Amino acid sequence: xxxxxxxxxxxxxxxxxxxxxxxxxxxxxxxxxxxxxxxxxxxxxxxxxxxxxxxxxxxxxxxxxxxxxxxxxxxxxxxxxxxxxxxxxxxxxxxxxxxxxxxxxxxxxxxxxxxxxxxxxxxxxxxxxxxxxxxxxxxxxxxxxxxxxxxxxxxxxxxxxxxxxxxxxxxxxxxxxxxxxxxxxxxxxxxxxxxxxxxxxxxxxxxxxxxxx
Numbered sequence: 001x002x003x004x005x006x007x008x009x010x011x012x013x014x015x016x017x018x019x020x021x022x023x024x025x026x027x028x029x030x031x032x033x034x035x036x037x038x039x040x041x042x043x044x045x046x047x048x049x050x051x052x053x054x055x056x057x058x059x060x061x062x063x064x065x066x067x068x069x070x071x072x073x074x075x076x077x078x079x080x081x082x083x084x085x086x087x088x089x090x091x092x093x094x095x096x097x098x099x100x101x102x103x104x105x106x107x108x109x110x111x112x113x114x115x116x117x118x119x120x121x122x123x124x125x126x127x128x129x130x131x132x133x134x135x136x137x138x139x140x141x142x143x144x145x146x147x148x149x150x151x152x153x154x155x156x157x158x159x160x161x162x163x164x165x166x167x168x169x170x171x172x173x174x175x176x177x178x179x180x181x182x183x184x185x186x187x188x189x190x191x192x193x194x195x196x197x198x199x200x201x202x203x204x205x206x207x208x209x210x211x212x213x
Contacts (some may be wrong), residue, residue: 018062025074027124032074032081039067040081048077049108050092066110075122080129081110082120088113088129096125097157100139104157114159123171129159134181136166144174144189144203163207183213 021041024033030044030051041062042051049055052065066089071082078092078099089110090099097104100113117137120129126140137159138146146156168179175189175196186207187196194201198208 023072025072027074027076029077030074030079032072032079033062034069034072034081037067038069038084040065040069040072042079046108048093049106050074050077050079052079052091052108052110054108071120073120073122073127075127076124078122078127080120080122080127082117085115086117086132087115088117088120090127094157095155096141097155098122098125098127098140100127100157100159102158104155119168121170123176124173126171128162128169128171128176128178130166130169134166135164136162136169136178138162144205177210178207185210185212 020035021033022036024031030042032040032042034040042053042065043059043062044051046053046056046059051059053059053063068083069081070084073080075098078090078094080088080090082088090113091107091110093106094101095104095106099107099111101111116131117129118132120127126138126146128136128138130136139156139159140146142154142156165180166178167181170177177187179185187198187210188204188207191203192201196208197210
């Protein structure tokens with residue numbers, strides 16, 4: 001049973017992978033799904049290795065790329081996945097730092113980023129992840145709010161600690177939302193159309209309080 005579909009550019013009906021899946025994530029160009037046994041399956045566009053299946057340009061049927069995972073998330077042209085031991089893996093287009101492996105390159109196979117992670121969410125060209133101590137980490141395209149206070153360097157290719165005391169995070173195109181351990185909701189990034197919900201049209205590099213509990 002497909003329980004949830006999530007993606008930054010998801011604007012058309014999602015074609016289910018089949019039976020036995022517990023979660024699927026899609027950008028509209030490529031999709032990643034996980035089964036109850038922890039196996040990951042992908043299909044769709046693979047021009048930047050975002051499916052993790054080698055150099056095939058496009059995959060029409062779901063392909064198995066790995067086992068033993070608990071969480072997945074699809075970005076614009078990259079994917080990330082978490083294992084039960086807290087290890088975090090990524091693959092796809094890392095030319096803007098999205099893979100977090102210290103390199104600006106494409107990888108068509110999963111690469112290990114580190115350990116100690118509890119949850120992860122891939123944005124269009126960036127990634128935010130929370131470690132088991134509730135510290136929030138980020139890497140990728142540093143445009144609006146990836147790195148607090150500045151846009152240098154433009155591409156952040158290694159995880160850095162963004163802030164602390166977060167238990168949930170979600171990121172979309174140039175904006176990010178997070179829930180802290182006290183239940184407060186925070187947002188940061190591009191806000192020229194009021195995306196952050198803070199009552200202004202001012203973009204911010206720093207998290208701003210949106211609501212309580």
